[in-house]
Amino acid sequence: MRIATPLLAVFRTLVYVFLLAPILVVVLASLNAGNFLTFPPQGLSLRWFWTFLNNDIFLNAIAYSATLAACATAVSLVLGTMASLYFTRHAGKHAEAVRIGVLLPLILPEILTAIALLFFFYEIGVGTEHKIALFTGHVLMTLPFIFLNVNTSLQGRDDSIELAARTLGASRYTAFRRVTLPLIAPGLSTGAVFAFIISFDTFGISFILKGTGSAPLPIQLFDYLRFNFTPEAAAVSTVSILMTLVLVVAADLLFGRRD
Amino acid sequence: MTEVSLRSLQKLYGKTAALKAISLDVTHGEFVSLLGPSGCGKSTTLKCIAGFEDITDGRICFDNKDISRKLPEDRDIGMVFQSYALFPHMTVTQNLAFGLEMRRVPKADIARRVASAMEMVQLTPYADRYPKALSGGQQQRVALARALVIEPAILLLDEPLANLDAKLRDEMRGFIRDLQKRVGITTIYVTHDQNEAMTMSDRVVVMFDGEIAQAAAPEDVYNRPASERVARFVGNANILDLPVAGADAQGTTVTLPGGTPLHIAPCAAPARAGAPDRLRVMARPEQITLTGPGLGQLPGRIEKRYFSGGHVEYTVATECGALFVTGPTTQHVSEGDTVGLSFDPARLWPLPDPAPERAQ
Amino acid sequence: MKRFRASLLIAPVAALIFVFVILPYVTVLIMSFRATADGQPYGQGFSVEGYQQFFSQPYYALSLPSSLALGMATTLVCLILGYPIALHIATASRKWRGLLYGIVLSPLLVGIVVRSYGWTILLGNSGVINATLRNLGLIDRPLPLMYNNFGVVLALAHVFLPFMVLPLLSSLQSIDPAIAQAARSLGARRFTIFRRVTFPVSMPGVQAGCILVFVLAISSYVTPSLVGGMRVKTTTLLVIDALIDQYQWPFGSAMALILAVSAGLVVLIFARLTRMKWT
Numbered sequence: 001m002r003i004a005t006p007l008l009a010v011f012r013t014l015v016y017v018f019l020l021a022p023i024l025v026v027v028l029a030s031l032n033a034g035n036f037l038t039f040p041p042q043g044l045s046l047r048w049f050w051t052f053l054n055n056d057i058f059l060n061a062i063a064y065s066a067t068l069a070a071c072a073t074a075v076s077l078v079l080g081t082m083a084s085l086y087f088t089r090h091a092g093k094h095a096e097a098v099r100i101g102v103l104l105p106l107i108l109p110e111i112l113t114a115i116a117l118l119f120f121f122y123e124i125g126v127g128t129e130h131k132i133a134l135f136t137g138h139v140l141m142t143l144p145f146i147f148l149n150v151n152t153s154l155q156g157r158d159d160s161i162e163l164a165a166r167t168l169g170a171s172r173y174t175a176f177r178r179v180t181l182p183l184i185a186p187g188l189s190t191g192a193v194f195a196f197i198i199s200f201d202t203f204g205i206s207f208i209l210k211g212t213g214s215a216p217l218p219i220q221l222f223d224y225l226r227f228n229f230t231p232e233a234a235a236v237s238t239v240s241i242l243m244t245l246v247l248v249v250a251a252d253l254l255f256g257r258r259d
Numbered sequence: 260m261t262e263v264s265l266r267s268l269q270k271l272y273g274k275t276a277a278l279k280a281i282s283l284d285v286t287h288g289e290f291v292s293l294l295g296p297s298g299c300g301k302s303t304t305l306k307c308i309a310g311f312e313d314i315t316d317g318r319i320c321f322d323n324k325d326i327s328r329k330l331p332e333d334r335d336i337g338m339v340f341q342s343y344a345l346f347p348h349m350t351v352t353q354n355l356a357f358g359l360e361m362r363r364v365p366k367a368d369i370a371r372r373v374a375s376a377m378e379m380v381q382l383t384p385y386a387d388r389y390p391k392a393l394s395g396g397q398q399q400r401v402a403l404a405r406a407l408v409i410e411p412a413i414l415l416l417d418e419p420l421a422n423l424d425a426k427l428r429d430e431m432r433g434f435i436r437d438l439q440k441r442v443g444i445t446t447i448y449v450t451h452d453q454n455e456a457m458t459m460s461d462r463v464v465v466m467f468d469g470e471i472a473q474a475a476a477p478e479d480v481y482n483r484p485a486s487e488r489v490a491r492f493v494g495n496a497n498i499l500d501l502p503v504a505g506a507d508a509q510g511t512t513v514t515l516p517g518g519t520p521l522h523i524a525p526c527a528a529p530a531r532a533g534a535p536d537r538l539r540v541m542a543r544p545e546q547i548t549l550t551g552p553g554l555g556q557l558p559g560r561i562e563k564r565y566f567s568g569g570h571v572e573y574t575v576a577t578e579c580g581a582l583f584v585t586g587p588t589t590q591h592v593s594e595g596d597t598v599g600l601s602f603d604p605a606r607l608w609p610l611p612d613p614a615p616e617r618a619q
Numbered sequence: 620m621k622r623f624r625a626s627l628l629i630a631p632v633a634a635l636i637f638v639f640v641i642l643p644y645v646t647v648l649i650m651s652f653r654a655t656a657d658g659q660p661y662g663q664g665f666s667v668e669g670y671q672q673f674f675s676q677p678y679y680a681l682s683l684p685s686s687l688a689l690g691m692a693t694t695l696v697c698l699i700l701g702y703p704i705a706l707h708i709a710t711a712s713r714k715w716r717g718l719l720y721g722i723v724l725s726p727l728l729v730g731i732v733v734r735s736y737g738w739t740i741l742l743g744n745s746g747v748i749n750a751t752l753r754n755l756g757l758i759d760r761p762l763p764l765m766y767n768n769f770g771v772v773l774a775l776a777h778v779f780l781p782f783m784v785l786p787l788l789s790s791l792q793s794i795d796p797a798i799a800q801a802a803r804s805l806g807a808r809r810f811t812i813f814r815r816v817t818f819p820v821s822m823p824g825v826q827a828g829c830i831l832v833f834v835l836a837i838s839s840y841v842t843p844s845l846v847g848g849m850r851v852k853t854t855t856l857l858v859i860d861a862l863i864d865q866y867q868w869p870f871g872s873a874m875a876l877i878l879a880v881s882a883g884l885v886v887l888i889f890a891r892l893t894r895m896k897w898t
Contacts, residue, residue: 012707015700016722022737022777023729025747029740083632090625102632104640109838111855112875115862116643119650119872122660136639143632163311164344166331168358168409175332178357182348201730203841208863218732218841225736225845234740237733244728 023241030234048235058236061220062243068216069199072138073146076195077188079139080146087147088154106144113140114208121209128211137205142195149194153187189255197244261321261412261445262286263308269316270303270469277303279469280317285413285462288443290436292456295466296492301449304466305415308447310334321412332361337406337444338415341422343398345390351377351401352386358409376408379438396427403435407442414439414446420455432458453493457481465489482543487610490541497542497582498610511609513538516578519556521604539610544585548601549573549592555599564594575600651872660868669873679857683878686854687885689768689775690837696776697783697832698825704780705787705824706817723784731778735845738774739765742846766848774846775836782835783828790824791817826893830886837882854878 030049034042052058083102091098105113114137121133128134161183165175206216215223217240225233263285270278278300285291293301306312308319310331319327326334337358346354355373364372377383380400390398399419406414419435420428436459439446450456456463457477464474465485473485484490487498501513501521510524523540552558559577566588573584573592577600584600592598651669656662673679708719726734741747742764749761764770794817802812818825843853854874862871 008703012703015704016719018700018777019722019726019780022734022741022774023725025740026733026737079632079635082628086625086628090622090628098629101636104636107834108640108644109834109879111838111840111859112647112879113640113643115858115871115875116647117639118862119646119868120639120643123646139635140639143635158342158344160340160342160344161346163309163331164338164340164405165346165357166311167309167334167336167338167415168405169332169361170357171330171332174361179346197728201732203731207840208859218730221730221732221736222841222845225732225739233736237730237736240733241729248728 026234026237027241029231030238032231032234034231036229036231048231049239051232052235052239055232057220058217058232060214061217062236062239064214065200065217066243068135068138069142069196072135072142072199073192073195075139076142076146077192080143080191080195081150081184081188083143084147084150084154088151089159102147103144105140110141110202110204111208113137114205117205118208128209131211134206134209134211137209138199138202141202141205142199145194145198146188146191149187149191150184151187153184157183186255189251193247193251196247200240200244262323263413263445263447264320264323265304265308265317266320267317268304268307268314268319270300270307270312271315276469278307278314281466281469281471283464283471283474285445285447288445290439290446290448290459290461292448292450292460292463293466294450294453294456294463294493295472297451299466300469301451301466302417303469305417305447305449308413309336309338309415335409335412336415337409337411337413339399339402339406339417339419341418343390343402343419343422345398345401345405347390350387350389351382351393354390354401355405355408358405362409372408376404379407380404395423396431399423399431400434403438407438407444412445414444416446416448418450419448420450420452428455435459457493463493465492467492482606483608484541484610487539487541490608490610495544495583497544497547497584499540499542499579499582501538501540501579503536503538511538513540515557517557521556521602521607523604523607523609541608541610542582542602542606544572544583545570546603546606547582547584548603549575549584549586549590550599550601552597552599555601557600557602559598559600561592561594561596561598564592647872647875650868651876653869655867655869660866666869669867669869669871670877672870673874673877678852679854679874682852682854682857683881685768686837686878687881689772689843689851689853690833690882691885692768692772693775693779693836694783694829694833696772697780698829700776701780701783701787701828702825705784705791708784708788709791723781726777727781731839731841732845734778735774735842738770738777738842738846742770742773765846766850768847768851771843771847771851774842775839778839778842779832779835782831786827786831787821787824790821790827794820822893826890829889833886833889834882837878 028041031044031046032041033045033047080102083098087095087098087102100107117133117137117140118128121127126132157180162175162180165179166172170178200216201218203218203222206219207222210216210219217236221233221236263283265281265283267280267282268278269276269280281300281304283291293304295301303312307314310326310329314327317327318325321334346357349357352373355376356369359369359372374383377386380403382397382400382404385393385397390401393401402419416435420431423431432455448456448459457480460477462474463477463480465472465480467488473480473489475483475485480489480493484493484496487496490496490498501515504512504514504520506512510522512520512522514520521540523538548555557577557579559575559582561573562576562581563574565572569588570585571588571590571592573586575582575584575598582600586592650661652665652667653669654662654664654666655668704719704723708716708723711719739746743749744761744765746764748764749758752758752762764773798816798820802816807815837853838855840855840859843851843856847853847856855878858871858875858878860871861867861874865871
């Protein structure tokens with residue numbers, strides 16, 4: 001025990017380093033002044049960020065991904081919250097079936113779901129050209145995250161709070177809007193942030209269903225990385241990491257500490 | 260003030276009956292407790308009155324108007340929940356104002372009424388606090404004020420004291436009772452605690468298995484229980500099964516082991532079919548007096564003695580089985596002592612035949 | 620009436636899942652039995668050609684056991700790395716818990732492409748690790764860290780570690796601390812408590828984490844293709860190849876289903892072996 005404890009501490013620290021290393025390395029690489037991803041870097045510079053800012057392909061991809069994520073999150077937020085309300089309050093003995101059903105897109109391998117959607121949209125004659133398949137896929141991928149987060153905030157709640165509002169004269173709708181909604185707002189915002197990030201980063205669905213024309217950021221990045229080794233990809237990645245970070249921090253500041 | 264009446268109220272969950280056609284009238288300003296073990300239907304009754312449960316059959320009337328089909332928000336009730344159900348994201352003031360806002364009361368009136376309700380429950384200094392920053396007793400008072408500030412037709416309380424510690428519970432008991440008398444609101448109170456029911460109510464409704472076993476004043480429920488089960492649920496009861504020596508208009512004479520006759524006054528309890536040869540009689544622990552050996556009507560031996568502060572509790576072995584007796588602390592009796600037990604026949608209560616209900 | 624109103628809440632999601640998950644999976648099943656055709660994704664009529672094609676060609680057939688092995692290796696690495704971390708977070712003070720939790724979740728917040736890319740920077744022949752070792756004079760030639768199973772397992776373990784830690788953490792946190800205290804009061808030492816109490820009680824988390832990581836690992840595409848290059852051919856890579864590049868939908872579907880069924884069997888056997896009587 002005496003020897004094992006410090007060994008365990010060293011091991012744990014190494015795992016934490018292991019978790020952070022690839023992310024830190026990407027950020028460091030984006031600051032490389034050289035033409036290639038060499039280590040140690042050939043001086044620090046922001047030149048690759050300037051290159052990125054002048055590259056319409058990546059800028060468009062970011063805008064496209066953000067729009068897609070925002071739309072998918074909005075739809076998932078409504079549908080997922082409804083499903084969560086049903087699950088926590090009305091599902092009764094079917095609760096487990098409902099839970100598994102809503103979580104199916106998370107449980108099933110994403111790439112397989114993507115393939116299934118591809119075939120399905122071809123079979124019904126829609127194909128992938130109209131981006132409906134892509135959008136549907138993103139709604140499916142984000143839905144479980146809304147559901148799980150809203151569940152957590154609903155399950156911690158005392159049901160009689162909404163009933164109390166009813167006895168005080170609030171209609172079903174008013175009770176939900178004035179009492180339940182503010183109480184689950186943190187869950188909704190966490191869920192929304194999660195959903196947005198998942199949609200923004202998801203690969204399989206976007207890869208298979210993107211159709212032709214503009215593609216989401218992860219696909220654009222993947223295509224680029226297969227043939228290029230300049231630090232520009234690192235700059236793009238760093239920007240996407242920063243966007244995520246800003247989103248998480250903003251949500252935490254807005255909704256995190258209350259209750 | 261409003262009169263509540265439940266008429267043949269029935270509630271089925273699938274095939275199981277939670278309420279088997281119960282009827283109850285609560286008069287103006289009356290404080291009625293629904294008392295019973297968990298699962299007896301007392302909470303279901305309250306939920307039906309509040310409108311949170313659809314009733315299967317029967318009617319609920321406020322002042323003779325059927326409100327059975329109304330939504331909870333249209334019933335004009337004030338309710339205090341076991342968990343208090345305060346809105347955690349609103350201050351005390353906002354909690355109290357909520358019901359008035361729903362009723363579209365003008366802003367100035369809201370401020371005035373909230374202030375006076377806050378005064379009533381002595382919470383004025385806490386007006387701008389959130390529920391989390393209040394003690395259990397204070398939260399309880401906010402819940403009470405929130406229910407009363409809307410001046411509802413009736414007040415429903417669902418085990419409101421269950422989450423408080425013993426001392427606070429005694430305090431709140433008196434507080435709620437005084438407040439209810441002052442406001443004069445018709446009140447229905449659900450509890451599983453017989454002490455609460457006894458001390459607070461005008462009338463206690465004892466419920467078992469979705470049925471009303473007895474509805475009467477606290478003294479009557481305690482001293483004249485309608486059945487052995489009520490007798491045992493409300494306080495401690497000694498049940499003596501004694502042979503009948505004779506009966507007349509003045510009552511029944513039973514014989515104690517040892518031959519001492521006891522004359523029991525007649526009661527409302529239904530007479531037994533056929534020739535009654537035995538009678539079950541209830542004696543409360545404090546209605547039996549301990550005397551010296553050879554005295555009293557029944558000899559016994561002290562098996563257990565527990566000092567409990569204000570009085571002493573004894574388990575006494577007798578020929579009628581073990582009896583539970585309480586006595587003053589000034590009496591010096593020890594475990595193993597032989598004693599005599601003395602009964603006051605006027606305070607013995609004959610019980611109806613336990614056959615129809617399963618004695619526990 | 621009440622029940623009807625409540626069911627309206629779930630109706631849209633139920634429809635969504637049925638139409639866009641259940642039906643499409645049925646479509647995959649049907650597709651795998653369609654006839655193949657030249658120049659088109661699939662032909663007229665039905666056949667089992669797709670399945671035959673897979674099992675008759677070693678290039679494809681052999682990818683299956685190596686994919687499953689890759690998945691198992693990743694799962695094992697995740698378990699070994701993840702358990703001490705989950706234990707650490709579960710017992711950490713409030714102040715530290717948030718930060719550690721953040722570190723564990725951080726890979727989830729960064730896209731899978733970026734994370735795999737980070738690993739190529741670390742593991743490449745002129746990458747961070749090899750460059751450092753060479754500058755220190757410890758090696759002459761770069762170590763083969765990438766474009767092999769080692770690199771892929773390492774990168775996959777990183778990518779999916781959060782999915783191991785989270786279920787472990789939730790099962791560890793649900794353990795009543797009094798249980799460990801009780802074991803201690805009965806005379807058990809710390810390691811004994813871990814072996815006899817903590818670990819068995821956390822088994823549901825171990826199970827959930829392992830299944831999750833295994834399924835995610837064998838169906839991952841980005842990491843094997845970026846870190847594995849052309850050298851590591853998992854069945855999932857071959858499926859995408861067949862579907863997207865070669866336009867052979869029945870063959871690709873058959874392969875995907877064979878992979879899914881095999882993975883399902885592995886999961887089933889695993890669940891059987893680690894079955895707990897007390898849950």
